Amino acid sequence: IRLVPLRDSAVRLSRITVDSLGQRGFRAEQPGRPPVELFVDSTGRLSHVRLMVADPGGGPPVRQDAWLDGELASGGIRWPQRLRLMMNGEPYFDLRMRDLKVSDRIGDPLLSGPRN
Numbered sequence: 001i002r003l004v005p006l007r008d009s010a011v012r013l014s015r016i017t018v019d020s021l022g023q024r025g026f027r028a029e030q031p032g033r034p035p036v037e038l039f040v041d042s043t044g045r046l047s048h049v050r051l052m053v054a055d056p057g058g059g060p061p062v063r064q065d066a067w068l069d070g071e072l073a074s075g076g077i078r079w080p081q082r083l084r085l086m087m088n089g090e091p092y093f094d095l096r097m098r099d100l101k102v103s104d105r106i107g108d109p110l111l112s113g114p115r116n
Contacts, residue, residue, distance in 0.1 A: 003038075003046070019048050045071075053087075062088045075102030 006013065012029045016037055019025055025039035025048070039048035049066040070081025079100055085093035 019050075021048070023047055056087070056092075064092075065089075072097055072100035074100045077102050 005011065006028055008030070010030055014027050014029075016025045016027050019039045021039075023039040023041055025037055027035055027037050029035045034051055034053075037050040038046060039050075041047040045068075047068050049068070051064055052061040053064045055062045065086040067084040067086070068080035068082070069084070072079050072081050077100070079097070081097055083093070083095045084091075
């Protein structure tokens with residue numbers, strides 16, 4: 001998970017209170033984007049992301065908490081082994097990966113990223 005965009009001068013970062021596990025966090029705000037709260041564990045790894053998202057049922061926006069745990073690594077890429085999503089405090093999605101394999105780069109211009 002890339003946090004490099006947080007270095008952009010348009011992004012405003014501010015401290016927030018710890019999450020339910022006592023993990024330190026900060027709020028990232030950028031014009032035109034919804035604010036997001038990010039929390040890190042005792043080793044400094046991203047472990048919890050909180051934001052408001054569209055309600056899958058079509059209602060008003062709901063709070064989504066993404067909990068990240070463990071690590072898989074391949075080809076210099078590190079990725080969470082488990083991703084658990086909560087919607088308004090209720091379980092919504094739980095993904096556990098056993099393996100991660102990074103393939104060679106695909107030479108498709110549509111996958112090259114944003115153009116500045």
